[in-house]
Amino acid sequence: MNDFNTLELQTDPRGFATLWLSREHKNNAFNAEMIQELIVALGKVQSDDSLRFLLLRGRGKHFSAGADLAWMQQSAELDYNTNLDDARHLAELMYSLARLKIPTLAVVQGAAYGGALGLISACDMAIGTDNAQFCLSEVRIGLAPAVISPFVVQAIGERAARRFALTAERFSGQRARELGLLSECYPVAELEQHIAHWVDNLLLNxxxxxxxxxxxxxxxxxxxxxxxxxxxxxxxxxxxxxxxxxxxxxxxxxxxxxxxxxxxxxxxxxxx
Structure with a gap:
């Protein structure tokens, strides 16, 4: 059974897991509960020696719209120390994903905004649809992509990170592939068959x-x-x-x- 409210963790008998972001009604936007559940889920994956690799996916139309607006509104009303605690939880999530002992593959469709780019960048590899939309949107709302920035810079390079973090421009799956954020991008109708190919290839190793x-x-x-x-x-x-x-x-x-x-x-x- 699934032990989470915002996620689904599925284990395939062939020896890999799929971790689904599952707040489809909120476009898989982060809130405090999802962040904590992701930390717990990654802990379960890390402790399961039968697993060979992990897929990270989003249910529904979008991978993740970034931070949940209601959660952000609550954060704006909190003091510095409480916001620091929130930031530490988000950092624990990103570093836990980056430190996972097994290979990780993010699969991206639809929107991937804000903190979602941190999740993608913290994975070893990522693929997605050619019409996916990416955005480091934080400066548009008076914030900065602080916690995720080390992973984004590592994924796409400092120069590109400066451009997209400072301009908050949206860019496509095709551009994400050119930047190195995605390893490959595919037409929407072909995504699942290419995921199967990636799975089959990893199972050879x-x-x-x-x-x-x-x-x-x-x-x-x-x-x-x-x-x-x-x-x-x-x-x-x-x-x-x-x-x-x-x-x-x-x-x-x-x-x-x-x-x-x-x-x-x-x-x-x-x-x-």
Whole structure:
């Protein structure tokens, strides 16, 4: 059963989860409850060793319209310390998503405004429809994309982030792909078949190797190849070569057969 009011967390028997934003009547806009439930849901995903990767999606017409207006109105009436607590909860959500040990893929349709760009940017990969609409809209209402800014800058680069954060211009899925926010964009009618292709492709990969890759890329992404980074990388490949999945993958390659992690059933109904 689904334990959430604003989300749905579904687990597929093939070994991956889909986390749905599910406030369709509010265009999946954030409020305090959704933020807290997202933190809890990501904790469940993080603790489930059977999961190989996570899809992040939005129910209905839009991925997420950003912050809920009623919640924002309440925030405007709160003092500094209470607003700081709210900001810390949102930051915990973004950092929890970015630190997740398994690969994450955001799937975007319709609108993705404000904080929704933070969720997309905190994922390892994102795909969407070519007519999706993105906007860092905060300056239009006297705010700034503060908590999400490190993830947005990392996703699209500082120069582009300056432009779109300062102008609050809307941009399309096609432009999001050019900026690197989306890995690929597709016609609306073709989105589901392409999601299936991404799922099938990820299921080909060693779960342990994908986790090791995430750790590796997190370690090497912020600086020059120092002696310490060199030692880390040398140890990383040595560890994975002698691991059970590393050994199985090498044996399978040499024996011209599929590794064991590719033997999962192909099409099964998800469970909530």
């Amino acid at each position: 060693s779960p342990q190797a994908m986790r090791a890759c995430k750790d590796l890329l997190r370690e090497v992404s912020h600086g020059a190849p120092t002696p310490a980074i060199r030692r880390y990388c040398e140890n990383a490949i040595a560890r994975i070569r002698v691991s059970p999945e590393g050994q199985e993958g090498l044996r399978a390659f040499l024996q011209k057969r599929n590794p064991r992690w590719q033997t999962s059933p192909s099409i099964l109904e998800p469970r909530s």
